Amino acid sequence: MTSHFATRMNHVNDSFIREILKVTDQPEIISFAGGLPNPQLFPVEALAEAANRVIRDSGRQVLQYSTTEGYLPLREFISERYQRKEGLTVHPEDILIVNGSQQGIDLVSKVFLNRGDHVVIERPGYVGAIQAISLYEPEIHMVRLNENGIDLNNLKSILTRHPVKLMYAVPNFQNPSGITYTEETREALAALLTEYSVHLLEDNPYGDLRFMGTHALPVKNRLGDLGILMGSFSKTAVPGIRLGWVCAENTIMKKLKIVKQAADLHSNYLAQRILVEYLENNAFDDHINIINQAYKSQRDCMVSEMEAQFPDTVTFTRPEGGMFLWVTLGVHASSSALFERAIQKKVAFVPGQAFHLNGEGDRSLRLNYSNASVDQIREGISRLASAIEG
Amino acid sequence: MTSHFATRMNHVNDSFIREILKVTDQPEIISFAGGLPNPQLFPVEALAEAANRVIRDSGRQVLQYSTTEGYLPLREFISERYQRKEGLTVHPEDILIVNGSQQGIDLVSKVFLNRGDHVVIERPGYVGAIQAISLYEPEIHMVRLNENGIDLNNLKSILTRHPVKLMYAVPNFQNPSGITYTEETREALAALLTEYSVHLLEDNPYGDLRFMGTHALPVKNRLGDLGILMGSFSKTAVPGIRLGWVCAENTIMKKLKIVKQAADLHSNYLAQRILVEYLENNAFDDHINIINQAYKSQRDCMVSEMEAQFPDTVTFTRPEGGMFLWVTLGVHASSSALFERAIQKKVAFVPGQAFHLNGEGDRSLRLNYSNASVDQIREGISRLASAIEG
Structure with a gap:
């Protein structure tokens, strides 16, 4: 049967991120893995x-x-x-x-x-x-x-x-x-x-x-x-x-x-x-301003917690907007190995390989801050810091 | 610039039916051309x-x-x-x-x-x-x-x-x-x-x-x-x-x-x-029954008007459901030529070529009965019969 499929199907697999999101779906895990906007801000x-x-x-x-x-x-x-x-x-x-x-x-x-x-x-x-x-x-x-x-x-x-x-x-x-x-x-x-x-x-x-x-x-x-x-x-x-x-x-x-x-x-x-x-x-720009104020607090909290708690060998971007930041671990560190330890400590992220071809990018990882409260971010980064320490 | 496009784009043109629907969009035209369900039956x-x-x-x-x-x-x-x-x-x-x-x-x-x-x-x-x-x-x-x-x-x-x-x-x-x-x-x-x-x-x-x-x-x-x-x-x-x-x-x-x-x-x-x-x-099957009663009247009206008014050289299908029927004109007749005359008489359909490759199917045409009232169908088939007469 498989031979019936088009050759293009050989170029993609079931989404790596989908698999990760399944693992991180448990309620006790603080997840920085997804890419969801904050539903508390929806104009319901x-x-x-x-x-x-x-x-x-x-x-x-x-x-x-x-x-x-x-x-x-x-x-x-x-x-x-x-x-x-x-x-x-x-x-x-x-x-x-x-x-x-x-x-x-x-x-x-x-x-x-x-x-x-x-x-x-x-x-x-x-x-x-x-x-x-x-x-x-x-x-x-x-x-x-x-x-x-x-x-x-x-x-x-x-x-x-x-x-x-x-x-x-x-x-x-x-x-x-x-x-x-x-x-x-x-x-x-x-x-x-x-x-x-x-x-x-x-x-x-x-x-x-x-x-x-x-x-x-x-x-x-x-x-x-x-x-x-x-x-x-x-x-x-x-x-x-x-x-x-x-x-x-x-x-x-x-x-x-x-x-x-x-x-x-x-x-x-x-x-x-x-x-x-x-x-x-409705005033769409006003609504966007509300989102931006919230995301700024969430981003600021994540950045300052990381500055305080991560070792100096770990670097990260400081975005001026959007929903994500990017962390680069020290030389020889592996984000997929870190992922396993992080899950045990009930915090999740997406390992960098997901955003590369051919298995590259294992020293890096993505964090999402839009869909977590400031309290969750504080606790989650603390867990992640302890996972990084090993 | 055109050379930048993928070769697959050579296999399709702007939709023929889209072009037809533009012509038939004028309110004085009774259109059997579209493929729309009857919006009067929507459970709004x-x-x-x-x-x-x-x-x-x-x-x-x-x-x-x-x-x-x-x-x-x-x-x-x-x-x-x-x-x-x-x-x-x-x-x-x-x-x-x-x-x-x-x-x-x-x-x-x-x-x-x-x-x-x-x-x-x-x-x-x-x-x-x-x-x-x-x-x-x-x-x-x-x-x-x-x-x-x-x-x-x-x-x-x-x-x-x-x-x-x-x-x-x-x-x-x-x-x-x-x-x-x-x-x-x-x-x-x-x-x-x-x-x-x-x-x-x-x-x-x-x-x-x-x-x-x-x-x-x-x-x-x-x-x-x-x-x-x-x-x-x-x-x-x-x-x-x-x-x-x-x-x-x-x-x-x-x-x-x-x-x-x-x-x-x-x-x-x-x-x-x-x-x-x-x-x-809501009772979905009851709703579907209402649609079917309406479409049956519309289909019955179209079939009986065609039986009464079309010449014997014209044949057509008698569907037991759905939204369309198919008309085959006499030998040597052309539905695209008929389309021009029909538009002048303010009635529209889709010429058969749209449903074929390589320009075949010009003796046939599609009529839709789901989105026209019984009165419109009576008047529209009468106009179409007179267009067929020439």
Whole structure:
């Protein structure tokens, strides 16, 4: 039977993170492993009202089939916001509504990638992107991250040696590292990609979750048509409604609409209508500010506890936003070995190998701070410190 | 720029039906072109109540990320219903919740199809399946339908000549033809597919919409693990929530979960919770009976008007359920030419070419009766009859 499966299935396994999340699901474990937004901050009442209103007032429309591109007022909201927040002039017809930006990665890969094509991903990189892209059987090159964002020399050396078609990157509060690309890095990255005519799939699920430092504009602003920008309502509104978007120029958008229609006709229309009803009747930026205040306290607590309790051999990033930070253990340390000890001490994280190919990255690990209270963070880091001590 | 796109994009164009639906969108046109369920029959109040209840009572859960396979009580509902209605013993873990069965077609194709693999589809066939499958660049063989379902000799001849991996079929009230496979055809089809070890992707979005005749059991009942069965809530509940499912044995299910997770992590969780809340508090079969009574009147009206008004050279199917019937024009007639005349007379349908490859099928056309009132059907068929007269 197995021989019936497509060869692309040889390139992926059952998700490593899924397996880890099963282990860490026990209630007595303090988990920094997941990637969940804090549900205490969900605008539950406002969404209940919005749902009630759109179904009662317009049920025969909002429960019917709809258009592949997505509900126009939602695409207008997104394009106006790009203009206002990012200085990016795009129109509603440049926006495709998808089931979270995860679907955007799949659809863009489907439009661009033949088997054997060359793709660049960050190292460490977003697991969901590695999985989605791998299913199209490309050659994946991972480019190192550094404190300024991406290692440009490493990238240039890859671009010189391989005809790269597409690069996937998360320039703001990257998952898993928490790193944000500097202005200079963005500028130089755009120049390099333009020189080699490489499309950038710029994923920005965390961009609005900045709680310190200064806002940086998308790389797409310097890239023009080579830039494909994605966003998500999963971290700013709620993830359960699975709504995100892809922003791309017309030639690409036409192809994206074809593959979106073939994939599932259109994204959940009821969810789109509920979200627009919510956005029109609530101050979205105020809501995001509330999230950012909470995440800043959680992040500050985690950083200061780690500074106080971890040995000097352990280093870590200090993100200015987003949901994750990245820990590098001392030389010869193993995060998968640490994971076993940590689970015994009832604290969990994701070992770094999950964000690499070929088993690399075992000295590092990812911590999530968005879905734990300050008290849990204090106790959890203390447990982790004692696990690190051995 | 175009050269950057994957070769799979050469196999599909912007949807023909999308273009037709744009033309037929004008309010003065009576359209039998779409494939929409009748929104007058949507359980709007009950769904509004269900939405309000799940968000208010369990907002922090139902708006959060969830599991790839889908909400367990929904998968339990589906597997229990299979046992009760179809005599098919499956377990919740054999069910994957997807965004309408359209996504099932995409995911199953992704799991099975390498470029150049051989696939069988019905002729005429469901456009969405042709599109989704074509993106995996297989060799597609279309097998003729007849009044008993599928032309088994035609199928056998294809299976003898090509190493077919997968067949896609809609055995109940097929889209576009309205044809239902007889028991004998199901039996013989299962035997043939078993002999040649071909997986059957059995799509059953209309199976519950039977308003005359006797229920036929799925082909999967005779096929075992070679059978992959799909269903949908789009026609029995509402389509805007994009919920359907794939039912497959464990080896296939493991692969499906991997590609589902890469595609969009999981289906809309809020929608799943609303649907379960609705199903637990309402008599679903009674609701389906209401739909079937309405569709039977609409179908009966369309058939009797056509019998009265169409010339004898025009033949058509008399479906026992579902939403469509299939018209074959006289020798040398062209449905695309008829379409132009029909639009001038303010009535629309989908020309048969949409359901074929390579421009075949121009003598035939599809009519939808689910989304038109009896009055509209009477007037619309009268207009169509006069367009046929020339």
